[in-house]
Amino acid sequence: MQVIFDSLPYLLEGLRVTLYIFCVAIVLGFILGLLLALLRLAPIKVLNWIAKIFIDAIRGTPILVQLFFFYYGLNSLEFVSLDRTTAGIITVAINAGAYFAENIRAGIQSMDKGQTEAARSLGLTATQNMRYIILPQAFRRMLPTFTNQAIISLKDTSLLSIIGIADLTQQGNVVIASTFKAFEIWLAVGVMYFVMIYLLSLLSSYLERRFELR
């Protein structure tokens, strides 16, 4: 027990890094996902294809390979210099974005056509319809899926320790290197992840209740 208390400052520092990377990546990922979804549905074929290829490429390759590509691969080019954290955030964000995109697209397409017809018959533009009518309803419906993806992304951040980002997992490694208490420390690290994810799902069910379709 004592060893956990002694190493707590290190672990909490790692937790801070994990949370920081997660928050930035999930917000960027969401924006990217929304953008990709709209491109997928845009009335311009080329844009549909670009978005689709991008999404398929991300979903069709392991996240670890993407991480190595963004960190080692891109950095090996002369004109690129990405620090670890940036490469890590990009990886998690792009991954989340690709999955968000497909969820959002499905959510938009599952909307009753009558909603769009009513909006357009009132003179609202396609953009206004998307913004005020379709997306608000689609997002509410998609909340559970969003939570799912957020949880996956949070767990994905743990992979970033491989390129030396001092996140919660990496800090666990560091502490164990000096204390040799693998059992206690990994247990503590696991509990910390679990608590974060539990809080995420609480937040999600709160939001779901709050925005329940009336």
Add this chain to the structure above:
Amino acid sequence: MTTMIEVKNLQKKYGDLEVLQDISANIKEKEVVCIIGASGSGKSTFLRCMNRLEDITSGQVIINGQDVTDKSININKIRQEVGMVFQHFNLFPHKTVMQNIILAPMKTRGISKEEAVKKGQELLAKVGLSDKADSYPGSLSGGQKQRVAIARALAMNPKVMLFDEPTSALDPEMVGDVLEVMKELAHEGMTMVVVTHEMGFAREVADRVLFIDKGVIVEENEPVELFSNPQHERTQSFLSKVL
């Protein structure tokens, strides 16, 4: 009286299926025109071509002097003047009744919220739902929903109102309230095109009834004339089934 809607040689195809064939019609200002016909005859398609919810294959629809088939016109501007009421209401479920009503006037015409709400209250009073302003559509009955949908369309001060079977999805005891609101509108001089199976309404309120079959207007006349003395065999056989 001036012409409000002029339809010239309207044709609509879905792929090879010709749903509307060479339809021409004139709807005058303040006129109430009912469209009747069997299921699948093209009534909804005809109505939806008027505000270009359906793309028009060939021909013209001219509303209040503006050709909706002209690619260079702003269709959104025209739609602001053409109210539409749907069979399944299509209220926005994530918005309250009042929000449903004020959204379009605020977003498309830049009207202030106070002004939009004031107008919204008047309209809700008119359709008998003043107490429902803050309710969500999900808590309303079908008849109430449809009256809100009418108020929502009226909030844009349309020059024409299109109704696509506004009472077909309602329980029988709700139909009367909605028809009552529509009658009042007609008496106030609103130009209305109403696709309906309510022959009683057509007889009482319509200035003219169009009978559509297989994508053509087979016969048109004043309601009393059309119902009591149909000229075409197809009209006769349709009416014998519904009257």
